[in-house]
Amino acid sequence: MVSKLQPKTENCFVSLYVNNKRCLVMYNREYLAFEPELTTTKTLLANNNDRVTIKLSDMMAVWICSCRIRRHKQRSHRSSIPLSCNCIENELKLQTQSSLSSSSITTSSTMVTKNRHESMINPSKKQPPFMVRIYYTIYDLPSRNKNGGFRLELLTLSTHDDDQHRQRQSSSSSASASMTIQSISSNNNNNDDDDDDIAIHRETQLLTEIAYSIRTKLESFDRPKRLLLFINPYGGNKKGIQIFENKIKPILNISCIRSNVIITEHANQAKEILLAETTDLNDYDGIICIGGDGMFGEVLNGVLIRTQRENQINYGNIDAMLKKPALKLGIVPAGSTDAVVYATCGHKDPIHSIISIVLGRTINIDVGAVHNRDEEQLIRYTASFMGYGFFGDTIRESERIRWMGTKRYDWAGVKKFLKHRLYSGEIKICLEPNDGSPKDYNPCGINCSTCQQAGIKSRETLSADDSPACISIRGRFLAINSAIVSGRCHMSKYGMSPMAHVGNGCADLILVSKCSRFQYLRYLFSVAFHTKSPFEFDFIDSYRVREFEFNPIVEPTHKRKGYMFEKSIDCDFFDTFEECDYGYESAINDEINIDRVSKNSYKSNIQRQKQSNRKKRCILSSSVWNCDGEIVNDPAIHVKIHCQLIELYAPGFDVGRLLANGNIRQ
Ligand SMILES: Nc1ncnc2c1ncn2[C@@H]1O[C@H](COP(=O)(O)OP(=O)(O)OP(=O)(O)O)[C@@H](O)[C@H]1O
Structure with missing residues (x-):
């Protein structure tokens, strides 16, 4: 049974113990490696003898894996073999919500356990196939006790189809997995070096309990559970839908985030939907747009105007104190310029953006209210x-x-x-x-x-010294x-x-x-x-x-x-x-x-x-x-600039990376 389960605080590193031994952690290796704290993690991964520890707050989700381990005589042998595993099964339901859009899809995910060699999920024959395949890479280390202890170092999980996976494997072995699970097995109680190792647990129930505990902890974080997504199919290189299908949907499913997806049919549709009284936004934690700055502008204007209307604020008046919306906004870059994403994430990468959304990382950003000089009318935000x-x-x-x-x-x-x-x-x-x-x-x-x-000052009353x-x-x-x-x-x-x-x-x-x-x-x-x-x-x-x-x-x-x-x-x-x-x-x-x-x-x-x-x-x-x-x-x-009026899903700009690219001239 789980004797000690210690995902301590949000900022601590994950240390999960079963019988006082760490047993399972999971994170997104490829993309979280961009984070400064995890730069070292990437290096550690290259070394078979090192352990990987990650922050609980960096974990996207927990999956359960139970494994049969094959032993290899050769030292430090690596192999890629399929193992039996438990995995997430997705349910996709097609829902047409005529009040919103004719092309509205709802997805939901549930965790189930199944033992399979390789898991391929094709949720509905009516849907384009969405596959989750799980691959394991085993770093088999020398056994260190008579009883044949062994250690399973890394399990890699790919949410891509076979071809993509192979392509990624051949292009770069370190970038082959989009998800990585570390599971440490082998126990040698007599060996002092083995402090971090654990006994292998084949019992699904035990692993389920561990995963359940982690998931409960993750759910207590302020992360989105249900999102409204707008896709502009014509923004940038017209790849909005493709980006959603290939990159965004699998990650939302892995993270058990329910999403309502609307593919826009004309300009301003997103704003119209957000302003329509028939649209109930209470169910959502955030609104995400897959598009460029123009598309984000539509969502921003829709949400801000709606919030002011609901709070009876005369937003036509330039001096009005605007109300901050309760909903958080997010952008997955699929436009031409994507300046807001560059400024708030540091680069233009849809997967990096969706991971920030899933992890609930937010920053507060300013908004400018543009008014007509003569008529005291709002033109736009x-x-x-x-x-x-x-x-x-x-x-x-x-x-x-x-x-x-x-x-x-x-x-x-x-x-x-x-x-x-x-x-x-x-x-x-x-x-x-x-x-x-x-x-x-x-x-x-x-x-x-x-x-x-x-941010602090804008909430306080301005003193006389502050008068501009x-x-x-x-x-x-x-x-x-x-x-x-x-x-x-x-x-x-x-x-x-x-x-x-x-x-x-x-x-x-x-x-x-x-x-x-x-x-x-x-x-x-x-x-x-x-x-x-x-x-x-x-x-x-x-x-x-x-x-x-x-x-x-x-x-x-x-x-x-x-x-x-x-x-x-x-x-x-x-x-x-x-x-x-x-x-x-x-x-x-x-x-x-x-x-x-x-x-x-x-x-x-x-x-x-x-x-x-x-x-x-x-x-x-x-x-x-x-x-x-x-x-x-x-x-x-x-x-007029309104200080930090919007909470945006974004990790913030990594200045270190920027400076590493060359000096910014003063
Ligand atoms: N289905 C649609 N058909 C035509 N135009 C649309 C549709 N959906 C949204 N739009 C409009 O397209 C405009 C441009 O979109 P978007 O900002 O996504 O791409 P972009 O202009 O290529 O990128 P950027 O603004 O970053 O340069 C937006 O103002 C938006 O109102």
């Missing part, structure tokens, strides 16, 4: 990047050529780079000295102290970029603002003013390859802001509503507003002087210039905002 000018024009162009796939961004970017268009505008920002600057060397990573302090200073900047800009997260992605080594924090309650605002094409190219290179710090150029200004407002400067006779300049000078943004043109003298020299001029003289001034200079007329038009890869047509906006 954003969690990563906003860009006006160059990036606004690029996204507008790229949407027209979506058929080009992910290459569309490169093509549109080159086109807009050659145009090299300047846009006039006035930006009003709030600066708080304690927030620091985007230029400060302070990378945001796992357990980031800056974000932790900001507000300034106004007018000029002509090639681009105005706002980064809530660093913006790191496959196109940019460290992102637009490498030191941006995911939860400091601020956005990094980067203003690119007038410069030559060559200079701008150098700047874009520095963002993409980090050849030098992107903030070193004299035409770049950067600010860390909690709030900002932008008004384009366009001709007052412009037909479209809300873009007339006289509205923007009648500003009510902050009472304590200081006007400031610093750093922009050269840029505003040929700018129309609009300060405190009468409406008529301003009009005639503009018209004079319009007739005399065609180029200037171009300057006086406006761009659009690129908001998380989506177009916001209204250029006059007000953005």
Whole structure:
């Protein structure tokens, strides 16, 4: 019987004892090896004589294995032989929930015990075959006692089909298993070295009891039990469904997480479903999207708006205190840019993301509320990047050529780079000295102290010292970029603002003013390859802001509503507003002087210039905002950052790994 079972606290290493001997641990070797604590584990695994210990909190699930062991005379012999085992059997039920979507699948898993040589599970003939095969790799060590003690070191379990398994085996033996079980057998009570060994337990009941105990402990952790999943089948390389079937579903099943899967049929469907009153979200612990930043934006907006409505909060008002949703969100990357995943996980790997979800690892991230400047209306919520000018024009162009796939961004970017268009505008920002600057060397990573302090502060009342200073900047800009997260992605080594924090309650605002094409190219290179710090150029200004407002400067006779300049000078943004043109003298020299001029003289001034200079007329038009890869047509906006408004399933950015890739320039 189980004499001592000690999965102590969440932070302790797993030490399970049967008759005072450790007997069984299980974890995801391939992917958890990315975690810093387990880097050494990977090394240990290479050495047959070493033991592997892992944190209980790193365990995804417990499976039961009972084994017949074949002894090998040869020392340190390795073989791959199938053994009888107990395994998880999955039940898949097809449920059509017309209220949600026509393609809604519910999966559930139950643990059963069966003795088989190899277990293949094909839950339903109607479903595409989902197989779980179990493979064992045995490291047979020399027996150390007369009674023929033996030790079973490693059992590898693969959730892939035969071909995939063989491919993985041949490509890299260390990466052959997606799951690893260590089971130590052989007992030699007379041998002092054998402290960690145990007697082999063939009795299923005993192992069931052990597994049950571990599972009970794991269930007490704050991990999701039921998830709502949205898949965008058209995001990125259109591999959303494939990623779900091949990588996500098996891990959800292993971890006994029930999921409701909705494959979207059109843009905005996820948001509509989340906002529909008929959709009951109470059953879920979290909402996961399989897609890119745009798809995550849909889910984010749906969940946030729903939460505010349920709590009768007037979210149209920019100053409203927003309520944090109870539901946690998660992203499995299947888009083109996936900037939020890069910033919160460190890389773009669907399996790594789903493991964070399964283990219930979360971080709190900031959200920007984008409001219409004139009408006090919410336009949308954003969690990563906003860009006006160059990036606004690029996204507008790229949407027209979506058929080009992910290459569309490169093509549109080159086109807009050659145009090299300047846009006039006035930006009003709030600066708080304690927030620091985007230029400060302070990378945001796992357990980031800056974000932790900001989280505590945002819950407390702000003191008088915290009241921000507000300034106004007018000029002509090639681009105005706002980064809530660093913006790191496959196109940019460290992102637009490498030191941006995911939860400091601020956005990094980067203003690119007038410069030559060559200079701008150098700047874009520095963002993409980090050849030098992107903030070193004299035409770049950067600010860390909690709030900002932008008004384009366009001709007052412009037909479209809300873009007339006289509205923007009648500003009510902050009472304590200081006007400031610093750093922009050269840029505003040929700018129309609009300060405190009468409406008529301003009009005639503009018209004079319009007739005399065609180029200037171009300057006086406006761009659009690129908001998380989506177009916001209204250029006059007000953005407020809400500190840590969302709890996201993610492990946090491993700064150590980032620094190992090369220095981030200050
Ligand atoms: N079934 C669908 N058909 C067409 N569009 C969809 C569908 N489902 C979602 N969308 C929309 O597709 C847009 C882009 O999706 P997504 O963000 O997943 O991919 P992406 O744009 O390639 O990646 P990224 O945003 O990371 O660059 C989203 O704005 C979303 O609203």
